[in-house]
């Protein structure tokens with residue numbers, strides 16, 4: 001197909017529009033010019049007829065001596081292009097230029113009738129083979145009575161020649177212009193669309209070779225094509241990023257699940273290899289249950305994260321008081337903390353209402369508190385506080401536990417990242433808890449930060465936007481007197 005490329009379509013439209021404009025313009029020019037030319041012929045005929053009429057007023061029946069000579073010299077009747085005839089009131093020829101035969105153009109009935117009525121008539125006759133002639137028939141009146149008729153004719157050769165030349169000129173100019181614009185248009189369209197061809201080429205190479213690192217060269221000019229190239233490259237950045245994340249995520253997830261599965265398989269095979277006592281079976285089964293619990297935790301967390309990636313987690317937003325969630329979470333944490341002889345201290349607790357999903361907020365606070373308990377040695381302390389300032393609620397969870405090294409700190413929110421790789425299998429986490437915390441905080445338009453020092457402790461700071469409420473007053477400014485029974489010592 002000729003028009004299956006944008007370049008051809010653009011050129012075709014461009015040429016079509018230009019052709020229409022040029023043809024219309026030429027037609028109008030031709031029309032007005034021909035009108036003017038015919039008008040100027042009629043005007044010059046009228047001038048000549050007036051001069052002849054003045055002479056005719058002398059009312060002679062034959063040509064006065066020297067008259068033809070005068071006309072030939074001054075009105076140009078000598079050449080074959082201009083003729084005159086003078087009739088008497090009855091329409092009989094009285095005088096005529098010498099260059100015309102009486103029969104060559106007639107005095108028509110209508111022209112005579114008009115003349116009797118005192119009106120001028122213009123007519124066109126085809127007398128010669130080549131060009132028609134234009135004739136004016138003018139009455140000569142004296143005291144409102146027709147005394148003579150004057151006819152002056154001229155060949156339209158000049159006008160026709162001029163119009164013919166104009167037609168040739170316009171045709172040549174229009175054709176040449178259209179041919180030139182077709183060539184220039186195609187060239188310009190090709191130049192303008194060159195980056196698009198590059199984009200297609202790159203996209204094809206990416207699709208063919210699945211090489212997501214390829215990028216399109218961005219043209220210097222930031223026009224529509226430039227911004228298309230930039231957008232395409234941005235899209236490729238994001239695609240490449242999420243593909244590599246997916247790949248990493250998949251391999252991490254399978255790795256995480258392979259270990260407990262291997263343990264489960266090994267333990268089961270070993271147990272079944274010979275007869276065991278009931279106690280031995282119980283031990284193996286409880287160890288297996290631990291692995292199964294661990295796997296279900298990972299699968300649960302993975303499910304949450306993959307739903308969050310797909311944007312399938314719909315937050316059930318409603319006004320919630322963070323302080324009441326903290327009280328609830330701390331109560332649950334007490335049991336775990338007590339097992340490890342750790343105190344949970346609520347240092348500040350101001351009511352802070354935010355527009356949030358209570359279930360997800362509880363999950364986030366639990367993850368932080370649980371980590372504090374997990375990574376703090378017995379006898380340690382996990383402090384939690386909630387304060388409000390301006391339009392924000394500030395939540396901190398601080399422990400005096402093992403801390404996180406400077407090298408690990410930037411990565412702890414990454415999926416499956418664990419700083420303390422040597423931790424016993426018994427209390428290992430999935431490595432997904434902080435990623436989930438980050439997702440929950442960010443989906444509430446908040447921010448989470450961490451400060452930590454190895455061997456000293458870790459502090460997580462969460463900032464969440466509050467619901468502005470003028471009547472919300474601080475409940476407690478001093479360490480937790482309003483929340484009894486939260487400090488748990490083992």
Ligand code: ADP
Pocket residue numbers: 367371372375399401402403404412417418419420428429430431432433434435458
């Ligand atoms: P996990 O399930 O392993 O706890 P998280 O995503 O919750 O996974 O945390 C990632 C890593 O960050 C942990 O493995 C741990 O090394 C480190 N970490 C998190 N919280 C603390 C803390 N309070 N103290 C010390 N290290 C922590």
